[in-house]
Amino acid sequence: MPSISARIPEDEERELAEVIEILGEDKSTVIRKALNEGLGSLRERIAIRRYQAGEISVNQAARLAGVGIAEWLEIAREHNLTTQLKPEDLESDADAARKL
Template identity: 75%
Template sequence: MPSISARIPDDEREELEQVAELLGEDRSTTIRKALDEGLTQIRVRIAAERYQSGEISVNQAARVAGVPLAEWLEICRERNLTTQLKPDDLEQDADAALDL
C-alpha cells in the first residue's frame, strides 16, 4: 500500500486523535476511513451538482457518485433533487431493460 504524507493543523490532529480513540483504532486506520468517507461525499456532491444543472444524466450521475442507480435515486430523493429524465432517456432505459 502506498504511503502519503500530509501536514495538518494542530486542532485537526487533536480531532483525529479523539476520533481514533472513539473508534478504538490507530491514526492510520482512522485517516483511511475519513478519507474514504470524505471522497465518497465529494463524489456525491459533484454528481448532485452536475445532475441538477442538467450537465449529466441520471446514469452518469450514479457513475460519478460511484453508487448503483437505485442508490443514486435514493440520494436524489433525500436531497430533493428534481429529476432530469427526458422522454428519450426513459425510452433508452426501457430498451436496455428489454435487452436484459
C-alpha cells in the same frame, strides 16, 4: 499499498487524535476510513450539483457518486432533485441497466 503524506492544522490533528481514541483503532486505519468516507461524500456532492444543473444523466450521476442507480434515485429523492431526463438519457440508462 502506496503511502501519502499531508500537513494538517493542529486543530484537525487534535480532532484526529480524539477519533482515534473513540474508535480504539490505529492512526492509519482511522485516516483511511476518514478519507474513504470523505471521498464518498465529495463524489456524492459533485454528482448532486452536476445532476441538478442538468449536466449529467441519472446513470452518469450514479457512477459519479459511486453508487447504483436505485441508490442514486434515493439520494436524488432525499435532496428533492427534479429529474433531468431527456429521451436519449432514458435510452442510455436502460442500456446500462440491461448490462447489469
